[in-house]
Amino acid sequence: MPPLAVTAGEPAGIGPELLIRLAATPLAANFIALTDRSLLERAAARCNLAVELIDDDGAPVFERRPGQLRVRHIPLAVPEVPGQPDPANARHVLATLAEAADGCQAGRYAAVVTAPLQKSSINEAGIRFSGHTEFFAERAGAEVVMMLASPELRVALATTHLPLSAVPAAITRDGLGRVLRIVHRELQAKFGLADPRIAVLGLNPHAGEGGHLGREEIDTVIPLLDSLRAEGLHLLGPLPADTAFVPNQRERYDAVLAMYHDQALPVLKSEAFDRTVNLTLGLPFIRTSVDHGTALDLAGTGRGDPSSLIAAARMALTLAERRRAAALGAA
CATH class of the missing domain: 3.40.718.10 (Isopropylmalate Dehydrogenase)
Structure with missing residues (x-):
């Protein structure tokens, strides 16, 4: 080699x-x-x-x-x-x-x-x-996706270094679909996972709570996830970010897709700052x-x-x- x-x-x-x-x-x-x-x-x-x-x-x-x-x-x-x-x-x-x-x-x-x-x-x-x-x-x-990975957790990002005010407009059906397909493909190719399970976080608190806390999940995220499931992708969510990282949830997935930079990375870095690696997928x-x-x-x-x-x-x-x-x- x-x-x-x-x-x-x-x-x-x-x-x-x-x-x-x-x-x-x-x-x-x-x-x-x-x-x-x-x-x-x-x-x-x-x-x-x-x-x-x-x-x-x-x-x-x-x-x-x-x-x-x-x-x-x-x-x-x-x-x-x-x-x-x-x-x-x-x-x-x-x-x-x-x-x-x-x-x-x-x-x-x-x-x-x-x-x-x-x-x-x-x-x-x-x-x-x-x-x-x-x-x-x-x-x-x-076309690439940023992922940070520790021995215990993998987190990919739908958006990276954007002001929080710019994130909702950046969550589009086409963009999110591109990111999820790359993550799915790279989990297969790089990590040897034949059927990777990807947990997708909601953008809003409680994943929008049925539209009462925002409609991005209803209008964009859920229709896209349904479409990708029909293609064979194993997707969970959209999940509320505040409970997605509890131990019994982690057993259900191989990687998480967060909607923005600080939604999931504080969890990862607080647990394994000295063991976390930044990967460029795609x-x-x-x-x-x-x-x-x-x-x-x-x-x-x-x-x-x-x-x-x-x-x-x-x-x-x-x-x-x-x-x-x-x-x-x-x-």
Whole structure:
């Protein structure tokens, strides 16, 4: 299997130090870091870790000594200052993402894992940019869905980073149908679920309570779910969000579709913040990420917790191995 790529994210953020801590684990044998080599050297010094950085030459590597990490050097424009993002490095960050996406589509990498980046710094450089997910979707020409997953719970989002006032208008029959079909297909392909059960949350309190607390469920959600059930999708709901996560409900589904960002993610993150992974569903390649931001206040201290990055790396490797096994089985 080809190696997996991992990006360092915002150079002035916590990402480079988390990547160095990933290098100290056995998982690093499967990864190539896409970033500036000197950035990682400085991060290793801040973390007081001895890491041997090996320039990647494209040749297969079957053995790795502890503390080694392969690097595909993509230079910074200016040296980083921890905690102080510099728009001059925006094109470096985008170059790492482009190499990851193009390399996955060309078969050089089996998956990509991303550390957090600073969107504002890229926009301040005069480059239109709304996030990792949108960048990869545009690069691959794909329709995508954001999912966050822990060992206990998977949550997909019908809408992502929208003001709450804009959410109701964004919940359309066509859009919701597209999202649910992607989630259904990816639960089959990536997680090996032959008949995935998806719980769909209502938009309004008590899922609208028969129209007394809003009509979106009656006018949009319920007719769509009925139509998709006729296509063979196993859908529950719309369920009231305030009871959908109690233990006896969780036994009924494999994943949840939330209508907006903060409807379900607080439940997931409060339970498993250090074990939650961000996945982009719908891409022609595997992409996982941490579930947190750049932690500029911790950058440079060497005290960042790598748990989420390690969880993202582990999930990417598991999904890549599952995809490879399925391809070999089909052959």
